[in-house]
Amino acid sequence: MSRTTMLSFYTFILLIFGLASVLDAKSSSGNSVLVILDPARRPDYSIFFNGLQEKGYDLTFRAPKDEAPALIEDDIPSFAHVIFFASDKHFAKDITPQTLVQLLSSNTNLLIALGQKQNLLTSLAPEFSLILPPPGSSLVSYFPERKEPNTVVPIEVPSSSKILSSTSSPVWFSGVPFALGNNPLVFPILTAPAEGFAADSEGSTADALADAADKGGEGLWAGSQLATVAGFQALGGARAAWVGGPELFSDEFAKKEISKGVKSGNQQAAADIAAWTFQENLVLRIDSTTHHLVNTSFPKEHYTTNDIVEFVAQISRYNPSKDKWEPFSGIDDLQLEFTMLDPHIRTALPAVRGSSGKYAVTFRVPDRHGVFKFVVDYKRKGWTHLHSSTTVPVVPPRHDGYPRFLSAAWPYYVGAISTSVGFFLFSALYLAGDARETNLKKTKGGKAQ
Amino acid sequence: MSSQTQSQAQQQSPILSLWKAYAQNTSDRLKFIDSFLVFLMISGIIQFVYCVLVTNFPFNAFLAGFASTVGQFVLTASLRSQVNPENRQEFKDVSPERAFADFVLGSIVLHFFVFNFLG
Numbered sequence: 001m002s003r004t005t006m007l008s009f010y011t012f013i014l015l016i017f018g019l020a021s022v023l024d025a026k027s028s029s030g031n032s033v034l035v036i037l038d039p040a041r042r043p044d045y046s047i048f049f050n051g052l053q054e055k056g057y058d059l060t061f062r063a064p065k066d067e068a069p070a071l072i073e074d075d076i077p078s079f080a081h082v083i084f085f086a087s088d089k090h091f092a093k094d095i096t097p098q099t100l101v102q103l104l105s106s107n108t109n110l111l112i113a114l115g116q117k118q119n120l121l122t123s124l125a126p127e128f129s130l131i132l133p134p135p136g137s138s139l140v141s142y143f144p145e146r147k148e149p150n151t152v153v154p155i156e157v158p159s160s161s162k163i164l165s166s167t168s169s170p171v172w173f174s175g176v177p178f179a180l181g182n183n184p185l186v187f188p189i190l191t192a193p194a195e196g197f198a199a200d201s202e203g204s205t206a207d208a209l210a211d212a213a214d215k216g217g218e219g220l221w222a223g224s225q226l227a228t229v230a231g232f233q234a235l236g237g238a239r240a241a242w243v244g245g246p247e248l249f250s251d252e253f254a255k256k257e258i259s260k261g262v263k264s265g266n267q268q269a270a271a272d273i274a275a276w277t278f279q280e281n282l283v284l285r286i287d288s289t290t291h292h293l294v295n296t297s298f299p300k301e302h303y304t305t306n307d308i309v310e311f312v313a314q315i316s317r318y319n320p321s322k323d324k325w326e327p328f329s330g331i332d333d334l335q336l337e338f339t340m341l342d343p344h345i346r347t348a349l350p351a352v353r354g355s356s357g358k359y360a361v362t363f364r365v366p367d368r369h370g371v372f373k374f375v376v377d378y379k380r381k382g383w384t385h386l387h388s389s390t391t392v393p394v395v396p397p398r399h400d401g402y403p404r405f406l407s408a409a410w411p412y413y414v415g416a417i418s419t420s421v422g423f424f425l426f427s428a429l430y431l432a433g434d435a436r437e438t439n440l441k442k443t444k445g446g447k448a449q
Numbered sequence: 450m451s452s453q454t455q456s457q458a459q460q461q462s463p464i465l466s467l468w469k470a471y472a473q474n475t476s477d478r479l480k481f482i483d484s485f486l487v488f489l490m491i492s493g494i495i496q497f498v499y500c501v502l503v504t505n506f507p508f509n510a511f512l513a514g515f516a517s518t519v520g521q522f523v524l525t526a527s528l529r530s531q532v533n534p535e536n537r538q539e540f541k542d543v544s545p546e547r548a549f550a551d552f553v554l555g556s557i558v559l560h561f562f563v564f565n566f567l568g
Contacts, residue, residue, distance in 0.1 A: 404568040409507050411499045412514030415492050416567055419517045420560050426485045426525075427553060433478055 026055045027278040028318040029107065030080025033057045034071065036064055036095065037085040045085070048249040048270050057081075057278070064088045064095065071099050077108045081278050085246040087115020097124040107238045111277045113246035114176045128232045129181030130242055133198035133221040139177040139228065139244065141196035154258055155193055155228065157265055162382050163189050163231065163276045168265030172253040175245015177226040185234065187381040188227035189241065189273065197222035229273060237384060241277040276382070280320035284328065284384045287314040287357070291374055291390065294362055302393040304401065305367050311336055311374055312360045313349065313388065327357025334386075336361055337375040340394075344368060349376065369396045482529045486522060493518035513566040520559040528552040 033052065042049070042061060049059055060069060060079065064086040069078055071094055082103060097120050104110060114121055118135045125132050141153045154170040177192045198221035229248070232240040247253055254267040275281050292299050294308045303309055313336075317328035329351040338345040344366045352358040365372075372394050378386035405413070475483075493515060500511045531540050531548035540548070 406507055406510075408504050409510035411496055412510040413567065415496045415514035416517045416563050418492060419489065419521050419563075422485065422488060423521060423556050423560070426481075429481065430478075430549065433481065437478075 026320045027280050028283045029279045031057050032079045033059050033081045034079040035061050035083045039063055044250050047251045047254045051271050064091045067092050077103050077106050081109045084112040089117055089119050104234050104238045107236055109238055109277050110240040113243045129183030129186045131179040137198040139196050140199045141193055143195040164272045165268050168268040169262055170258050171265045171269045172256055173228050174247045177228050177244055186232045189231050190229040191224045192226035192228050194224045239277050241273055282383045283318035285316055286386050286388045287316050289313045289388050302395050303365050304397050305369055307365045309365055310362045314357050329356045339373045339375050340370045369394050486525055489518045489522045513563045517563040524552055524555045
């Protein structure tokens with residue numbers, strides 16, 4: 001008896017722990033984080049790391065030259081997220097651009113901070129369509145006038161940002177800005193100020209920059225087209241955030257005042273960037289898609305040309321504060337395509353009023369038979385990419401599915417029928433004539449006799 | 450005026466003489482077959498004109514109707530050449546009764562296909 005109570009007590013404890021670990025996970029893709037960072041630098045980012053731990057992330061630290069813990073074990077990534085703050089020149093054998101790309105393609109999120117020195121990130125960045133300035137450059141801005149060095153730049157958070165909280169005050173930034181190539185998967189999260197430019201050191205002028213651009217031939221690293229933080233969303237759904245310098249996350253910048261009495265927005269911005277990267281924010285999924293003839297409720301195995309069909313998609317958004325997927329009706333530019341090689345129909349897929357998370361559209365199947373697909377393909381910067389494809393055959397009507405005799409064809413029907421009737425009359429008269437001729441012959445013959 | 454009528458008479462004379470010769474020298478049986486051929490030709494022309502000017506939809510109905518007149522015309526024309534006494538040398542093996550039986554069988558098969566294809 002006592003043993004069984006003991007056992008149930010253990011299961012109870014296990015259950016509690018299990019529940020606790022589930023409740024703690026604030027990311028939609030897992031809560032284990034590997035931080036690659038020199039142990040000596042760890043206290044510099046204590047506010048950021050403590051914030052993550054309070055949210056429920058399990059942080060594991062690894063020095064850049066340590067062999068363990070491995071990033072990928074038996075081809076399976078060991079962590080759900082990786083923070084890469086190290087700016088060293090040399091790394092352990094398994095930390096290579098290839099492994100980082102492999103992590104990304106196996107749905108591990110990466111938060112990467114560039115350093116001043118040239119290292120593996122310098123060769124990895126172009127793979128993400130980030131165009132780095134010449135080595136040794138950093139963001140310089142002489143505005144606004146301040147007592148800090150010119151390489152420590154306050155940046156306004158754009159009010160339209162979906163990722164950063166727009167209420168936060170300007171963010172201190174120090175590090176490398178980069179230009180963005182025309183890869184559609186990469187987008188800026190925080191752009192450099194319009195007065196900022198990338199330069200070799202504090203003392204250099206804009207002329208030096210123009211010279212560098214001439215030599216490098218990659219354009220001018222200046223103005224607000226430069227990004228200091230950029231997001232990249234892989235096709236598999238994994239996210240990567242590139243930050244010009246790890247100082248943005250540091251305690252020093254978090255505590256540093258923007259103006260007298262006004263705290264900088266760094267702590268909030270750092271948390272927001274991590275929240276987006278670790279798939280807490282702007283995470284969507286398609287729960288289900290169905291299709292059926294209008295006024296029925298079951299999907300058909302195939303549709304007939306010109307059928308009126310209703311397509312319904314159910315979409316959820318991840319809510320990190322409750323750790324739950326909730327129906328989401330906030331997408332106003334969703335589209336449905338009805339595709340056979342090309343989209344024969346591309347129509348808006350609007351949210352249904354009164355039932356949250358439901359998107360529906362009714363349309364007429366084109367007058368064309370073949371193998372069609374219902375395709376929902378929603379790719380917006382920052383948001384999880386939504387993709388759903390359902391194959392249905394579209395067949396022509398059955399032999400009894402449409403009127404066989406049409407008024408337009410009456411001349412043809414009359415023509416065919418009159419030919420038949422004519423044939424019968426002709427045959428009958430022909431035979432009658434035959435009989436008459438033989439009779440005539442007979443009578444003629446009789447007379448002759 | 451008089452020269453005009455003269456020339457008209459000259460122009461018409463070959464056609465007229467052809468018509469007269471036909472009316473005099475052709476047996477009633479062949480004339481009867483010819484009238485059926487004319488009927489089929491007119492029916493086919495009407496359908497073709499309707500198809501070109503009004504609609505060819507449904508196309509299968511047009512094909513069936515037009516093919517029935519053309520097919521019937523061909524079969525009837527063969528019957529005519531086989532039963533013509535002047536062609537007796539050409540068709541030594543084919544008696545007029547045999548020719549008519551071939552014609553009827555061919556026509557029934559043709560109409561079977563036409564009505565299958567019509568709807």
